Amino acid sequence: MSIKPRLSRGLRDLLPEAMMARQRLIEAVRGVYETYGFSPLDTPAIEYLDVLSGSAGQEAQQSIFRVSSPEKEPLGLRFDLTVPLSRVVSQHAGIQLPFRRYQVSQVWRADKPDPGRYRQFTQFDLDAVGAPCGRADIEILAAICDSLTAVGAEPYLVRFSSREILNLLLKRAEIAEELATDVFRVLDKLDKIGLKRVRLELTSGYVDRSGDPIRGVGLTGEQVAVIEQFLSIRGDTRSDVLKQLGDLFADTEGVAEQLEVIGSISSSLDGLGYHSDRIALDVSIARGLAYYTGPVFEAVLLNAPEFGSVFGGGRYDNLVTRFGGPPLPATGASMGVDRLLAALETIGKVDSVKTPAQVLVTVMDENLSQECMSIAFELRRAGIRTEVHVGTGRLGKQLKRADKLGIPYTVLLGSNEAERGVVTVKQMAVAREKGEAVRGKDQWKAARFGQRTVRRSEIAETLRRMLRGTP
RNA sequence: GCCGACGUAGCUCAGCUGGUUAGAGCGCCUGAUUGUGGAUCAGGAGGUCGAUGGUUCAAAUCCAUCCGUCGGUACCA
Numbered sequence: 001m002s003i004k005p006r007l008s009r010g011l012r013d014l015l016p017e018a019m020m021a022r023q024r025l026i027e028a029v030r031g032v033y034e035t036y037g038f039s040p041l042d043t044p045a046i047e048y049l050d051v052l053s054g055s056a057g058q059e060a061q062q063s064i065f066r067v068s069s070p071e072k073e074p075l076g077l078r079f080d081l082t083v084p085l086s087r088v089v090s091q092h093a094g095i096q097l098p099f100r101r102y103q104v105s106q107v108w109r110a111d112k113p114d115p116g117r118y119r120q121f122t123q124f125d126l127d128a129v130g131a132p133c134g135r136a137d138i139e140i141l142a143a144i145c146d147s148l149t150a151v152g153a154e155p156y157l158v159r160f161s162s163r164e165i166l167n168l169l170l171k172r173a174e175i176a177e178e179l180a181t182d183v184f185r186v187l188d189k190l191d192k193i194g195l196k197r198v199r200l201e202l203t204s205g206y207v208d209r210s211g212d213p214i215r216g217v218g219l220t221g222e223q224v225a226v227i228e229q230f231l232s233i234r235g236d237t238r239s240d241v242l243k244q245l246g247d248l249f250a251d252t253e254g255v256a257e258q259l260e261v262i263g264s265i266s267s268s269l270d271g272l273g274y275h276s277d278r279i280a281l282d283v284s285i286a287r288g289l290a291y292y293t294g295p296v297f298e299a300v301l302l303n304a305p306e307f308g309s310v311f312g313g314g315r316y317d318n319l320v321t322r323f324g325g326p327p328l329p330a331t332g333a334s335m336g337v338d339r340l341l342a343a344l345e346t347i348g349k350v351d352s353v354k355t356p357a358q359v360l361v362t363v364m365d366e367n368l369s370q371e372c373m374s375i376a377f378e379l380r381r382a383g384i385r386t387e388v389h390v391g392t393g394r395l396g397k398q399l400k401r402a403d404k405l406g407i408p409y410t411v412l413l414g415s416n417e418a419e420r421g422v423v424t425v426k427q428m429a430v431a432r433e434k435g436e437a438v439r440g441k442d443q444w445k446a447a448r449f450g451q452r453t454v455r456r457s458e459i460a461e462t463l464r465r466m467l468r469g470t471p
Numbered sequence: 472g473c474c475g476a477c478g479u480a481g482c483u484c485a486g487c488u489g490g491u492u493a494g495a496g497c498g499c500c501u502g503a504u505u506g507u508g509g510a511u512c513a514g515g516a517g518g519u520c521g522a523u524g525g526u527u528c529a530a531a532u533c534c535a536u537c538c539g540u541c542g543g544u545a546c547c548a
Contacts, residue, residue, distance in 0.1 A: 009538095009540090063546090063548090079548065080548045083548085107548090109547080111546075111547070123548095214545075290548090312548085364506060394506080395506050395507055396504080396508065399507055399508035400508045401508085402508070403509080424506095426507080428508070431508075431509085435508090438509085438510080445504075446507095447507095448507075451507090
């Protein structure tokens with residue numbers, strides 16, 4: 001019995017068209033990161049379970065894909081790139097600090113798949129380890145902006161806040177420290193579910209539309225009132241927001257220092273040309289994750305807000321210490337490659353390309369096979385991406401293949417051409433356009449639209465000119 | 472995880488008050504046209520009707536369970 005070809009849930013193939021778009025995006029972002037001087041890193045997909053666990057809290061534990069080794073060691077697939085990074089800087093003593101690296105790799109989470117959310121997906125991370133709060137955070141924020149510009153994601157908005165500011169809020173509202181994560185998690189949902197449901201979820205909880213009870217955090221009315229006052233802070237500029245924060249927290253201990261930290265990041269960004277239209281100070285940004293300690297941020301595409309944040313990140317000053325050694329302050333951002341691609345696709349910023357080939361050299365006469373190969377290799381040496389037909393089938397089938405794959409040019413070499421020392425170059429799109437009006441097959445075939453005969457010796461130069469668009 | 476809907480060809484779907492050999496459109500393949508991709512025409516391949524069990528003389532159709540998909544919700548490093 002034959003095996004049914006299939007994939008486990010939450011997994012998918014990336015066919016050439018998807019891969020071409022993905023590679024273009026990754027190349028663009030990689031280019032940006034390298035202009036900032038960040039270095040590449042890769043780490044194994046498989047890590048020890050104890051290395052993976054315990055850093056990001058309980059939630060991470062459950063969604064780790066377990067892997068078994070021949071030695072029966074407890075292993076798992078990485079679920080993000082930040083934990084492996086902190087292992088790397090702890091394990092390699094000779095590493096130069098601050099360690100500035102980028103990494104684009106697959107990660108795995110054993111969650112329930114949702115639209116646009118898979119069990120294997122790609123993250124593109126940028127981090128600086130061994131860098132205290134300040135210039136590193138500014139660079140990360142700017143690099144996010146430059147990346148989004150480079151991939152054509154404009155208009156976008158990066159929003160940031162700070163865990164320290166949120167901690168001031170907790171202090172001001174007299175909320176117990178152990179509730180912090182729960183409160184942040186709920187605040188993080190403000191955009192999605194609205195103030196009314198946030199209020200309910202912070203207090204007694206509620207029952208959602210499907211009849212599912214949502215557990216409440218159990219805050220008092222007074223505490224929620226303080227939070228609401230905080231959340232109502234909005235401003236056209238970052239300094240507006242800072243001023244309002246100063247007013248609200250006027251008599252809270254430690255406020256001056258924290259606002260100074262954010263204020264200096266903000267004014268530095270202004271000085272570098274990154275203003276509030278691109279990077280906004282938004283106090284409702286909390287990030288669900290427990291390990292953040294300072295500035296936190298995320299980015300959305302303004303023309304595709306339904307996809308949520310395509311970048312997320314923040315400062316995590318305590319993560320590296322769990323491998324022992326001195327504390328290493330760190331900050332970084334993670335791009336959701338799959339999500340960003342999906343968002344770009346819906347706003348029409350992803351060209352559909354099925355093959356890198358610019359030219360297909362057809363083979364219609366086995367006796368001329370070697371000559372066809374020679375032409376293909378000549379074109380390649382001239383820097384033209386060229387496919388030579390390696391299958392069977394008549395010319396019609398080969399042209400159809402070029403058409404389906406969107407290869408713009410074909411080269412035809414039959415006995416007619418060979419005798420005269422020429423080849424035929426066919427521009428597929430021209431033939432298609434001019435052929436619209438033609439009714440019968442005979443006329444279509446006879447017309448030879450978009451074709452020109454060139455000397456065999458000039459084929460590479462001719463195609464190079466045609467691809468450049470100069471006749 | 473919870474609630475709901477839905478699983479029939481590569482894709483989109485029809486058929487489902489049980490009853491001969493399960494259909495359509497698109498796509499794919501072949502030919503008309505042995506040197507021309509579109510259009511047209513002719514032909515063809517492709518399905519254990521999600522799986523298992525049950526009811527029945529008879530199940531794609533009814534029932535149960537499981538699996539999967541989609542929508543909502545929760546979670547989201």
